[in-house]
Amino acid sequence: MTLNISLEIEQQQRIENDLIAVEARIDRETDIHSEGKFDGVIGSEPNPDMWSNLNYRSGYLSGVAEFYDKKYQTVFTDEPF
Secondary structure, X not given: OOHHHHHHXXXXXXXXXXXXHHHHHHHHHHHHHHHHHHXXXXXXXXXXXXXXXXXXXXXXXXXXXXXXXHHOOOOOOOOOO
């Protein structure tokens, strides 16, 4: 095996490892967002330990909006799209 082939294989492996790490991070952040949204949709208080996490907060606020839209049967008549 030549040096170039060895370096190419090593670089390819690093790229694959980076992609796996990025996907794992995205999965974690999605799970945190979903946890926050669930807490908001069911109308519970936010988790104080998670409140400083922006993914949780975003999910929670989205869930609260959905909770109150259902509660008050909100219908938007001037939807922009």
